[in-house]
Amino acid sequence: MIPPVAELTGVSHRYADVQALDEVDLRLEAGQVTALLGPNGAGKSTLIHLLLGLKPVQSGTIRLFGEQAPNARTCRSRIGTMLQASGVQDNLTVAELLALFGSFYPNPVDRDDLIEEAGLVGLENRRFGHLSGGQQQRALFALAAVGQPDWLILDEPTTGLDPAARRRLWQAVQVRRDAGASILLCTHYMDEAQRLADHVVVMNHGQVMHQGTPDEIRRRVPQDRIRVRSSLDEAAVRALPAVQHAERIEGGWALLSSNGADSVRALLVADPDASRLEVIGADLETAFLSLTETEPTSIKDAA
Amino acid sequence: MTAVNASLHLIQAQWLNLARTPSYTLPTLLFPIMFYGFFGLLMIPGQALWLLCTFATFGVMGAALFSFGVGIATERAQGWLMLLRASPAPVGAVIAGKAFGALLFALIIAVVMSTMAAVFGGVRLATGQWLALAAVLVLGSLPFCLMGLALGLWLKPNAAPAVLNLIYLPLGFLSGLWIPTMQFPKFLQGIAEWLPPYHLAALALDVTGAKPADWAPSLIHLAVFTFAFAILTALGWKRLDGTRG
Numbered sequence: 001m002i003p004p005v006a007e008l009t010g011v012s013h014r015y016a017d018v019q020a021l022d023e024v025d026l027r028l029e030a031g032q033v034t035a036l037l038g039p040n041g042a043g044k045s046t047l048i049h050l051l052l053g054l055k056p057v058q059s060g061t062i063r064l065f066g067e068q069a070p071n072a073r074t075c076r077s078r079i080g081t082m083l084q085a086s087g088v089q090d091n092l093t094v095a096e097l098l099a100l101f102g103s104f105y106p107n108p109v110d111r112d113d114l115i116e117e118a119g120l121v122g123l124e125n126r127r128f129g130h131l132s133g134g135q136q137q138r139a140l141f142a143l144a145a146v147g148q149p150d151w152l153i154l155d156e157p158t159t160g161l162d163p164a165a166r167r168r169l170w171q172a173v174q175v176r177r178d179a180g181a182s183i184l185l186c187t188h189y190m191d192e193a194q195r196l197a198d199h200v201v202v203m204n205h206g207q208v209m210h211q212g213t214p215d216e217i218r219r220r221v222p223q224d225r226i227r228v229r230s231s232l233d234e235a236a237v238r239a240l241p242a243v244q245h246a247e248r249i250e251g252g253w254a255l256l257s258s259n260g261a262d263s264v265r266a267l268l269v270a271d272p273d274a275s276r277l278e279v280i281g282a283d284l285e286t287a288f289l290s291l292t293e294t295e296p297t298s299i300k301d302a303a
Numbered sequence: 304m305t306a307v308n309a310s311l312h313l314i315q316a317q318w319l320n321l322a323r324t325p326s327y328t329l330p331t332l333l334f335p336i337m338f339y340g341f342f343g344l345l346m347i348p349g350q351a352l353w354l355l356c357t358f359a360t361f362g363v364m365g366a367a368l369f370s371f372g373v374g375i376a377t378e379r380a381q382g383w384l385m386l387l388r389a390s391p392a393p394v395g396a397v398i399a400g401k402a403f404g405a406l407l408f409a410l411i412i413a414v415v416m417s418t419m420a421a422v423f424g425g426v427r428l429a430t431g432q433w434l435a436l437a438a439v440l441v442l443g444s445l446p447f448c449l450m451g452l453a454l455g456l457w458l459k460p461n462a463a464p465a466v467l468n469l470i471y472l473p474l475g476f477l478s479g480l481w482i483p484t485m486q487f488p489k490f491l492q493g494i495a496e497w498l499p500p501y502h503l504a505a506l507a508l509d510v511t512g513a514k515p516a517d518w519a520p521s522l523i524h525l526a527v528f529t530f531a532f533a534i535l536t537a538l539g540w541k542r543l544d545g546t547r548g
Binding site for chain 2: 052053054055056076077079081083084085086087088089091092096099100101104147
């Protein structure tokens with residue numbers, strides 16, 4: 001049996017004034033894409049830094065690949081990393097950076113294959129600083145993958161990218177997964193988790209709140225989004241059964257309801273002229289927001 | 304094998320980086336060279352050899368302090384250092400990469416200033432003396448690399464250049480690199496003997512025959528200084544683990 005890539009038992013981490021991780025128990029299975037979700041300050045970055053041995057373990061134990069020591073060079077050479085602030089020396093070319101990071105690993109991949117896979121064909125001799133945002137992220141992904149690591153740790157790999165660039169990076173991640181790599185994906189984007197992850201871990205306040213497949217997480221929250229054109233005032237809308245949250249949109253309302261059917265029935269009674277009714281079941285994002293008890297910043301953009 | 308390969312690639316990356324950043328590289332190299340041209344050759348005639356030794360010491364010290372001090376502080380802030388620390392690259396290879404950048408600077412400064420001294424200052428030395436001077440200057444920049452590294456690990460990137468200048472310029476002056484210590488008041492002469500650049504300059508002055516010196520005390524001074532900053536570097540490196548970034 002293949003041991004899990006990481007096994008955390010009772011891991012806590014404290015900064016001067018903040019409990020960043022609080023007794024975290026977690027198993028990250030080999031061969032899976034695990035998405036790590038959580039609001040800012042949930043402890044995701046601290047968790048990643050501990051896994052990478054960038055910080056000492058204060059309490060609890062971490063086993064990587066079934067071994068005890070997360071700092072050991074043998075472990076590092078099995079891990080490829082894409083961090084949020086890369087600060088890559090931007091006057092080095094893509095090819096030079098790949099050669100540099102390849103030199104850190106015992107068995108670097110064939111450069112041309114990787115350039116093809118990461119969508120960097122024709123950009124080999126371009127300096128990192130002259131790449132577009134999407135190209136830079138793909139180059140950073142290539143740096144993470146160049147050592148043929150068993151485990152890829154990707155910290156918000158698509159933040160700030162346009163949809164097309166995100167899709168290209170997702171493809172590259174999927175190619176690695178299909179090649180048998182385990183992947184830890186830390187992300188703010190629920191569609192990214194939904195699309196890529198086999199397993200979702202939701203963190204908040206330094207603890208693992210929920211975990212399961214994306215569908216399991218989604219189903220854990222009975223919640224529907226309703227959008228409707230209606231002249232009802234705020235008091236009337238909030239008085240509808242099962243409505244948890246109401247927000248004005250042009251000519252009507254965007255609502256979150258714990259029971260869409262009940263809310264809609266009452267709505268149509270209260271305002272027979274209501275039109276353009278849309279009801280959408282919970283997606284991973286709604287589930288996530290609900291599970292981490294964060295007020296949705298805006299449900300206008302929903303769906 | 305991987306460690307050697309990684310070191311070579313990191314050294315190459317550092318050299319490429321320096322070569323492609325002329326806005327940093329040229330001023331760093333030109334500053335001490337220009338200084339030597341004005342003071343060593345134009346303003347104070349007849350002292351070309353003495354001032355070659357002291358201004359070159361000043362130059363290699365500056366290149367080491369700034370390329371390490373500002374370089375590491377900046378790379379720390381931008382995340383490059385963290386990416387390297389998360390990679391399998393050995394710590395020694397990461398430091399070697401930067402050190403060879405500073406050593407290359409030191410070599411360029413030594414060669415350019417020596418050439419100026421020979422061509423414009425009429426300085427004549429035996430081949431062995433030229434080589435010994437270059438060796439003293441290049442190897443002698445290592446303690447200052449370590450000093451820069453330690454400071455770079457502790458200083459904020461925007462504070463680093465100012466703080467380094469505040470250390471660099473007085474240290475150079477008080478060590479008698481601009482004006483020989485013989486012309487200092489007595490109490491200042493006493494201070495100079497406790498400063499590492501004074502001792503590196505003493506070695507340079509000795510190998511060129513400008514002023515004979517006893518090597519043992521100067522080497523001990525430089526060794527103790529190096530050791531002290533090695534400890535500060537180790538503490539600073541460990542501190543990276545504790546920061547939240």
